[in-house]
Amino acid sequence: MPFDTARPSPQPIAAGADAAAIARWLLAVAAMVWIMVAIGGATRLTGSGLSIMEWAPLSGALPPLSEAEWQRLYDLYRTIPQYALVNQGFGLAGFKEIFWLEWIHRLWGRLIGLAYALPLAWFWWRGRIPAGLKPRLLLLLLLGGLQGAVGWFMVASGFEADRTAVSPYRLVMHLGLALGLYAALFWTALGLRHPVPQTLPAKAGTVRRQVKAAAWLVLAAMLAGGFVAGMRAGLDYNTFPLMDGRLVPEGYARLAPLWRNLTENIPAVQFNHRLLATLAGLAALGAALAGWRHLPPGRARAACLLLGASVCLQYGLGIATLLLVVPVWLGTLHQATAVLVLTAALAALHALRPPAA
Incomplete structure (x- = not known):
């Protein structure tokens, strides 16, 4: 028929x-x-x-x-x-x-x-x-x-x-x-x-670049956190935002060659993690604000907002973990929440994919 x-x-x-x-x-x-x-x-x-x-x-x-x-x-x-x-x-x-x-x-x-x-x-x-x-x-x-x-x-x-x-x-x-x-x-x-990528307004490209910057900073902060964990650097300098009363701790560059301080010097390792986490937080909040302003309601916008919220949560947990001298339950929660941040970043990047050529 x-x-x-x-x-x-x-x-x-x-x-x-x-x-x-x-x-x-x-x-x-x-x-x-x-x-x-x-x-x-x-x-x-x-x-x-x-x-x-x-x-x-x-x-x-x-x-x-x-x-x-x-x-x-x-x-x-x-x-x-x-x-x-x-x-x-x-x-x-x-x-x-x-x-x-x-x-x-x-x-x-x-x-x-x-x-x-x-x-x-x-x-x-x-x-x-x-x-x-x-x-x-x-x-x-x-x-x-x-x-x-x-x-x-x-x-x-x-x-x-x-x-x-x-x-x-x-x-x-x-x-x-x-x-x-x-x-x-x-x-x-x-x-x-x-x-199939979503159809998004022209400003989505700007949001995408901000999310990419936040995602790379989030990844860098996570890997820096791995060195903090490996060296038990969180058991030192348990104050915030200063470290022993200084913004940059004494002895930051005491090892030679200089690159060793990035992975083997406790003051530098902890300071770098704090710095990268702060930059990642600012970038994620910027991406969330851009998503709120330039994206219509939907998956991409929600993912950008989740990225901002999850980074704020992770930042707060990191400060609490430091001030309380790394209790096991809080340190474990801090590590698990890092995966939530990664999830939000991936969801935002995926939702903001440009249309196929």
Whole structure:
């Protein structure tokens, strides 16, 4: 019949349904990575990260099941500097307290791997992955595996002589890769949910540039925060806005060559984090104001406002964490909220994409 030829093909509907299903899956995995970042922060703040001294991707999924196994692991832990210099004599009961948090951290990483790999295999087998997406999904799988290897590379640095914590450089590498993996998962999901850029007014270009500036400053502040965490620099200069009564702390450039101060000098590391956070906050507020003024109500405008609000929240949490000398719960919340800021920045950038040429 003639009208049958005008009936829309079911293929685009199926493709759209597949894209929506894959987007939901990727968002769920991204949420798990977000939780992983928070658990990692708590693990670091409690000094639990060095309690498991073996790299056992399969057998390590099970906790110790006998007193003999607990004692073996405790004896291993007693061979590293952290035990001798920080936890000497805290006994098997004290060891179990730090062990469980690190074990949960690693178990959650394994669960993320399963939550990604098994649905990926199912979507692939059913032929439900949209054209052109397979290479990116495979790359995300490889990045997840690399993150596990980098995590162990980081932990191993804490076993070296005279160390009671992991290398700040390896910690920042581990944190940066986690944030990159989260960003890739979230951005891919956004692309599947909103494949066509919005039609926005001409002033959207100005807002886009402001959001880009804020996003880069946010990323720089996060990585600088990784060095603050790695060096425990938040335990010093617990006043705000001045540091020991000075805007720029004494000894800011005491190391030579000069670049070492950026990553190895506590006064400089903390000051740089404060400075970058302040610049990121100002840039995000500027982007939010520009979005409010120049964008119509909708996804792009809401994302810009969320960026401004989340940066303000994160800035306040950072000050509170500093003034209270880094309590574990607040330090963990500060690290988790950093992912909220990253989420808002990515959502704003995605919503402000220019139309395709």
